[in-house]
Amino acid sequence: MSDVLLKALIQALGDERVLHGAAIEDRYRTDWSGQYHHDPLAVVRVQGTEDVATTLRLCHAHRHPVTVQGGMTGLVGGGQTGVGDVVISLERLAGVQEIDADAATMTVWAGTPLQAVQEAALEQHLYFAVDLGARGTCQVGGNISTNAGGNRVIRYGMMREQVLGLEVVLADGTIVTSLNKMLKNNAGYDIKQLFIGAEGTLGIITRAVLRLHPAPEQTTCALCVLPSYEAVLRFLSRARKQCGASLLAFEAMWPDFYGFMTRLPGIETPVQADGQLVVLVECDSGPSGLSQDAFETFVEQALEGEEITDAAIASSLKQAQAFWKIRDSVSEFPVRLSPYTSFDVSLPIRQIGRFVEQLREQLQSRIPGSVSLYFGHVGDSNLHVVVHVPRESGGFPKPLIEEVVYGLVGDYQGSVSAEHGIGTRKKAWLGHTRNEAEISLMSRIKQALDPLGILNPGKVL
Amino acid sequence: MSDVLLKALIQALGDERVLHGAAIEDRYRTDWSGQYHHDPLAVVRVQGTEDVATTLRLCHAHRHPVTVQGGMTGLVGGGQTGVGDVVISLERLAGVQEIDADAATMTVWAGTPLQAVQEAALEQHLYFAVDLGARGTCQVGGNISTNAGGNRVIRYGMMREQVLGLEVVLADGTIVTSLNKMLKNNAGYDIKQLFIGAEGTLGIITRAVLRLHPAPEQTTCALCVLPSYEAVLRFLSRARKQCGASLLAFEAMWPDFYGFMTRLPGIETPVQADGQLVVLVECDSGPSGLSQDAFETFVEQALEGEEITDAAIASSLKQAQAFWKIRDSVSEFPVRLSPYTSFDVSLPIRQIGRFVEQLREQLQSRIPGSVSLYFGHVGDSNLHVVVHVPRESGGFPKPLIEEVVYGLVGDYQGSVSAEHGIGTRKKAWLGHTRNEAEISLMSRIKQALDPLGILNPGKVL
The missing domain is CATH 3.30.465.10 (Uridine Diphospho-n-acetylenolpyruvylglucosamine Reductase; domain 3)
Incomplete structure (x- = not known):
């Protein structure tokens, strides 16, 4: 059956667009995680909408599963090739x-x-x-x-x-x-x-x-030190009020994360956290944004209001980039914090502080020696968690870590996926965020649009 | 069959929640248009989610059509009771x-x-x-x-x-x-x-x-006179750039609309349009918004740039309200412009000017004596059109007017409904905006979620 489909694809789209056998490079077999390497039946490098339609018509007629591949940077296995799938790669459908x-x-x-x-x-x-x-x-x-x-x-x-x-x-x-x-x-x-x-x-x-x-023509940012999560909430509320729609980013870093990042080589320490939280706040300061003066007043008033205990305002683009580097050097984790696993969850915004404390405690007590770091877009109720267990602790208990994290997310009525999606890696935990009626409605939609279940099978649902 | 359903509803929800026969007030029979008065089988004044579920379970079992009613202010017949329907009124589900x-x-x-x-x-x-x-x-x-x-x-x-x-x-x-x-x-x-x-x-x-x-704590607004629709587009682009996210409203009025409104009793004429367009632009001028100075500079530069030829900036809340009254006195149409019919359409923003000219011409040539007025949220590509035909022209050719307006909307690949929806009144014109594949996909969704077709039957699709 698969041979018939392969021949039909080649006949309809030509040899150059339909890769098969040895012509399939390894990048089509796996995603960035390198966790699985599965051989597809074929990789169709579509060059137009009609090519996608032709491929799907044939796969549909053969009830053959299809994997859709884009840039393959997803974090939940959504682009991972299934064994024997027809891969539709969109790389040529660009411009x-x-x-x-x-x-x-x-x-x-x-x-x-x-x-x-x-x-x-x-x-x-x-x-x-x-x-x-x-x-x-x-x-x-x-x-x-x-x-x-x-x-x-x-x-x-x-x-x-x-x-x-x-x-x-x-x-x-x-x-x-x-x-x-x-x-x-x-x-x-x-x-x-x-x-x-x-x-x-x-x-x-x-x-x-x-x-x-x-486009925001100019931006300004500050790194602020805050004594508690309660203070973060008050500072966020002030930022919303005083910066309005000029507020471009509000990134919170818990002390362990901030400490870890600022100890990395090439990273500056613009403010001393001393066990407190650090927030990176950024505003549009172009002609239609907040003036530099108003931004400084906003930070000063937060100091006076004791929401923040210290702050550094970036005085140049270079300094602003140095501030962002602290937040964005998460790409160093694989090198500096291996083995580790990371999480992208949402929580009711008021409860994020308590969630972090409780999760840290639970991880430490259930996985002695574990280290967890916390940061996130708290203004959007989005928290990222990184959990590392030193090799000397013996083995990396990923299933247990996931059980602890997603278990607590469920208790808080949070979301197991704020922005990364479900793919295959979070499927087992979907029920911690969505109830039976919600998942059953999702299945009804899937059934209505893809009754044969050929599109990215086994993903999301 | 209907009797059985009515009894089951009364038994499940009680007499007080289930109105029937003479107990049904006329307001449940018709919407604001008063066009149709249909007797429902019953009106269920639900008091909780469970009441809605009970009603739908029973109607579903009897394959009986249901009309959902809210505030009944919709403009496309979406809340109109069908003959013999069970009406679910949400008026008590409030708070x-x-x-x-x-x-x-x-x-x-x-x-x-x-x-x-x-x-x-x-x-x-x-x-x-x-x-x-x-x-x-x-x-x-x-x-x-x-x-x-x-x-x-x-x-x-x-x-x-x-x-x-x-x-x-x-x-x-x-x-x-x-x-x-x-x-x-x-x-x-x-x-x-x-x-x-x-x-x-x-x-x-x-x-x-x-x-x-x-909440925006303070707002500021201006009425600006513009020589052409091209100038409106350039002014909009300037407003987006200079006011950024402080821009709260950008309402365009064509000269015939502005002239008509400012001739109404109790309406001021802050600027003379002299056959030109008028734009009401409003900004957040609170602490996180645009300063009054920056707003004035924005208007002055538009004058210098010749996008606008004249402008009045509101110097008090009272004056701002007087500006808005020109735009918002459309409730006077039934009294002052009867008989008339009005439209809510979207068009590619660049083409709204040409659309207005062409539509006015077509209406005048196909319906001699007709008067059409144009205004809208052009920043959102949304145009409102009002068409009046004086009684002495003999009859009000509503079908012909709709044919002309929606015909041209179709030619411009616009939308027959920007914000009012489709209901029953625009159903015949849905195909002017959505193609066969889109409508067929909508039907597939309807089929998946309401296979018996009991929910608001005959509406939208």
């Missing part, structure tokens, strides 16, 4: 199709790297508001399929809020072109919402209309 | 359940009037960002079901962007409680998106978690 500066929209192919989208917007003095570390490699189709977040969510929202229209190919090969460019369009159901964050399990996104914003 | 000031969220029952939501937020020094003329009567559940827009969309987005969680009862009576309070939650499909803007055809919303914002 900006149109920028409408008046409407502040961009029409783009799904395989375009995020950074290319950002740069194309900037060329028109516009700004694409989603940004994350993998920007050079990840693709905008994947960003949409996972409803990506990042550092600027507090100001601009997540990927969902940047998408005005989509073109999608359904499991049976039906092309649905819904490239709306208008901010307001209440003509029937907003069907694009179904595919945003569905991790390729309901259809394959081929094109998108993205919303652009005026 | 704010919780406000979380730290997280800036509110949990609210669907039947709560919009104004009550706004006022409850303000009491906590927070702000609910959707606002529209019917605020005193419309209900927040209806606002969600129609994805309401209004004047502040350019800053805060539509209703969809204000909803964090929902509780919904499905057609078969299944309760799906998904009252997420977190800004980020990518744990599986975002199922609430299905019900936002679905006009009650996929499920009945009973509760919602809404997102709140810091």
Whole structure:
């Protein structure tokens, strides 16, 4: 059966677009984790929407499973090839199709790297508001399929809020072109919402209309030291009030995280935390943003109000970059903190402080010797947790760590996935965040759109 | 069969909650248009989610059609009772359940009037960002079901962007409680998106978690005169750049609309349009907004740049209210412009100027004597059109007017509904905005969630 499908794919799309056997490079077999290496039946490097439709029509007719691959930077196994799957790679479906500066929209192919989208917007003095570390490699189709977040969510929202229209190919090969460019369009159901964050399990996104914003021309930031999580909440409330929509980022770092990062080589220590929390706050300070004076007043008043005990305001772009480096050097974890595992969870914002204390305690008591670090976009209720167990403690008890973390997330009615999605790696924990009725409704949607279950099988649900 | 259902409803919910026969007031038979008066089988005044579930379980078992009714202020017939339907009225399902000031969220029952939501937020020094003329009567559940827009969309987005969680009862009576309070939650499909803007055809919303914002403490506005639509676009681009996120409203009025409104009794004429367009621009001028000086500079530079030829800046709250009264006195149309019909459409923003010229021409040539007025939230690509035909022209050719307007909207690839929805009144025109594949996908969703078609039958699809 598989041979028949392979032949049909080659016949329909040609040898050059359909890789098989030895021609398949290893990068199509695994994702960044390198955890599994599975041989696909074929890799179809689609060159247009019609190619995606043809591939899906054939796979649908053969009831053959399909894996969709973008930049392969996802953290939950969503792009991992299944054994014998047909892989649809979107890498050639790249490029900006149109920028409408008046409407502040961009029409783009799904395989375009995020950074290319950002740069194309900037060329028109516009700004694409989603940004994350993998920007050079990840693709905008994947960003949409996972409803990506990042550092600027507090100001601009997540990927969902940047998408005005989509073109999608359904499991049976039906092309649905819904490239709306208008901010307001209440003509029937907003069907694009179904595919945003569905991790390729309901259809394959081929094109998108993205919303652009005026670019912040100048930013200013400060590193602030706070005695407690209660103080972080009061400081956040003040930032929302005094900085308003100029507030671009509000990143909290617990003392162990801040201490670990500032001990790394090449990282400065602009403020001494002394066991306190540190918040990196950033504002738009361009012509339509907060003035430098107003930003300084905001920080001074927080000092007077005793929400913060110390602060450093960046006086140059270089210094601002040094501040951000503390937050963003998480790419050092694999080198400096191995073995480790990391988490991306959401919690009711008021309870994040208590959650951190309790989780640290539970981890220490159940896994003696474990070290846990905490940081996150607390303004969006998003916490990142990194757990390391030194080799000398004997083995790395990943299942137990996950049980402790997700168990407590469930107790707090938090989310097991704030921005990374479910993929395969978090599937077992979905029930800690979503109840039976919610999951059953998700299954009903999956059943309606992909009754044969060929799209990214085994992922999300 | 209907008798059996009625008895079952009364038995399950009691006589007081289930109105029937002469006990049914006329307001349940018709919407604000008064166009149809249909007798329902019963009106169920639900008092909790369980009541909605019970009603739907029974109607589902009897395959009996249901009409959902909120504040009955919708403009497209979405709340109109069908003959013999069971009406579910949400008027008693009202009240704010919780406000979380730290997280800036509110949990609210669907039947709560919009104004009550706004006022409850303000009491906590927070702000609910959707606002529209019917605020005193419309209900927040209806606002969600129609994805309401209004004047502040350019800053805060539509209703969809204000909803964090929902509780919904499905057609078969299944309760799906998904009252997420977190800004980020990518744990599986975002199922609430299905019900936002679905006009009650996929499920009945009973509760919602809404997102709140810091309230703008002070605003400033100006009425500006612009020589052409090209100038409006350049002025909008300047406003976006210089006012940034402080830009709260950008309302365009074509000369015939402005002339008509300023001739109404009790309306001032702050600037002379002399056949030019007028834009009402409003900014946040509180501590985190644009300073009064910066706002004045913005207007002066637009004068120097010749985007605007004249401007009046409001120097007091009273004057600002007088400016807004020009835009908002559309409630005078039934009295002053009868017979008339009005439209709510979206168009690619760059083409709105040409659309207006062409539509005016077509209306005048095909319906001699017709008068058309144009205004709208052009920053959101949203145009409102009012068409009046004096009685002496003989009859009011509504079908012809609709054919002309929606025909041209189709030619421009616009939307036949920017913010009002489809209901029954725009159903015939849905195909002008959505293609076959889009509509077929909508039907597939409807089929999956309401296979018997009992929820608001005949509406949207």
